[in-house]
Amino acid sequence: MAYLSTTLKAVSPFSPFVKKHNPNTHTQLFYIQTRRSVIHKEQMFVAVHGVPVPVESSWRLPLSDVVVVRKKSAFLERSWNSRDVRKLVRVVGVHLLSLLAPFHFNWSAFKLCLWLSVIIGICITLSYHRNLSHRSFNLPKWLEYLFAYGGVLAFQGVATVARLHATFLVNSVCHIWGTRAWNTPDFSKNNWWVAILTLGDGWHNNHHAFQFSARHGLEWWQLDVTWCLIRFLEATGLATNVKLPTEAQKKRMALI
Ligand SMILES: [Zn+2]
Numbered sequence: 001m002a003y004l005s006t007t008l009k010a011v012s013p014f015s016p017f018v019k020k021h022n023p024n025t026h027t028q029l030f031y032i033q034t035r036r037s038v039i040h041k042e043q044m045f046v047a048v049h050g051v052p053v054p055v056e057s058s059w060r061l062p063l064s065d066v067v068v069v070r071k072k073s074a075f076l077e078r079s080w081n082s083r084d085v086r087k088l089v090r091v092v093g094v095h096l097l098s099l100l101a102p103f104h105f106n107w108s109a110f111k112l113c114l115w116l117s118v119i120i121g122i123c124i125t126l127s128y129h130r131n132l133s134h135r136s137f138n139l140p141k142w143l144e145y146l147f148a149y150g151g152v153l154a155f156q157g158v159a160t161v162a163r164l165h166a167t168f169l170v171n172s173v174c175h176i177w178g179t180r181a182w183n184t185p186d187f188s189k190n191n192w193w194v195a196i197l198t199l200g201d202g203w204h205n206n207h208h209a210f211q212f213s214a215r216h217g218l219e220w221w222q223l224d225v226t227w228c229l230i231r232f233l234e235a236t237g238l239a240t241n242v243k244l245p246t247e248a249q250k251k252r253m254a255l256i
């Protein structure tokens with residue numbers, strides 16, 4: 001099903017949304033400050049890229065100011081391509097395989113799973129995300145390849161499912177629950193418990209504001225294990241050109 005998240009909350013210092021009164025229709029327009037969408041609460045349709053899309057229903061997510069709007073064009077009704085099918089088979093497959101885990105449980109396997117989960121997590125956040133996707137810092141080629149191969153492990157073994165969900169949490173939970181410090185035109189939030197599970201990537205509002213930054217936990221109290229490792233690599237001379245937001249950039253993006 002296709003969803004569009006928006007908020008019906010009035011102006012808040014931690015929200016990128018503004019509430020506008022329409023003097024012609026005497027209705028409230030909840031306007032998102034991007035070109036993406038405008039929601040008209042009373043008539044229940046959403047304009048996406050200027051095209052009105054009818055809405056079936058909407059509901060507020062618990063403990064969050066995000067309201068999910070369900071559009072009529074459902075996700076399952078769209079035409080699937082082979083990539084979608086491959087993805088589905090992979091995701092369902094690893095989950096089914098993980099169901100076998102309790103039948104083969106032993107403590108050494110459990111410890112290995114925990115270790116693998118942390119190692120894979122570091123390789124995903126440090127290599128795939130911050131080093132390869134955002135080029136937040138440079139590594140010598142041998143080390144870049146080593147971390148990237150570690151990331152490939154994410155497709156192997158029971159630990160895979162745990163890490164898969166931890167990664168998914170960033171794109172789901174961190175767009176619903178948490179706090180905002182930066183004026184980004186989206187729903188990204190900083191979520192401390194996702195930051196623990198994802199070794200720092202849960203500071204997602206920070207990341208949306210400064211995507212180039214090697215450090216996601218920008219405050220001293222925002223635990224970011226991956227950043228600690230990058231700092232260590234920088235101190236040893238292995239990581240170079242480590243990018244961080246400047247004070248001027250922070251000032252420009254600050255909400256207050
Ligand atoms: Zn990113």
Ligand SMILES: [Zn+2]
Binds near residue numbers: 170171175188208
């Ligand atoms: Zn995001």
